[in-house]
Amino acid sequence: MYHVPLYRYQDVAMAGPTQPQVTDEVWNDDRVKSFLAMEPFGNESADYHVLLKAYRGMRAKDFGRFLVFFTESGRSLDAKDSSGRTIWQIIETHRHGAPFLEARNNLETK
Numbered sequence: 001m002y003h004v005p006l007y008r009y010q011d012v013a014m015a016g017p018t019q020p021q022v023t024d025e026v027w028n029d030d031r032v033k034s035f036l037a038m039e040p041f042g043n044e045s046a047d048y049h050v051l052l053k054a055y056r057g058m059r060a061k062d063f064g065r066f067l068v069f070f071t072e073s074g075r076s077l078d079a080k081d082s083s084g085r086t087i088w089q090i091i092e093t094h095r096h097g098a099p100f101l102e103a104r105n106n107l108e109t110k
Contacts, residue, residue: 027062047079060099
């Protein structure tokens with residue numbers, strides 16, 4: 001008996017690195033603000049969790065807008081993870097993190 005594949009490779013939508021990058025997403029204020037409602041897991045700081053999710057999920061320009069909403073809602077930019085690190089200490093180690101750090105710096109100079 002021969003093995004017959006259920007799907008041919010070209011017929012299957014692949015996840016991960018093979019997915020095309022989406023660069024024209026709409027990030028209106030409601031979508032940006034929706035990150036403020038995210039809940040942390042376990043004992044993680046809620047403010048740290050929200051900042052991390054926003055950093056991972058947004059473009060730098062949208063992250064800058066998010067930071068305005070974040071601080072206006074009275075949340076802490078200096079929240080720490082369970083290891084005592086701020087999101088900014090983590091972003092500093094990332095190759096493409098500079099625009100995100102700049103977004104925070106711009107927020108502080110306003």
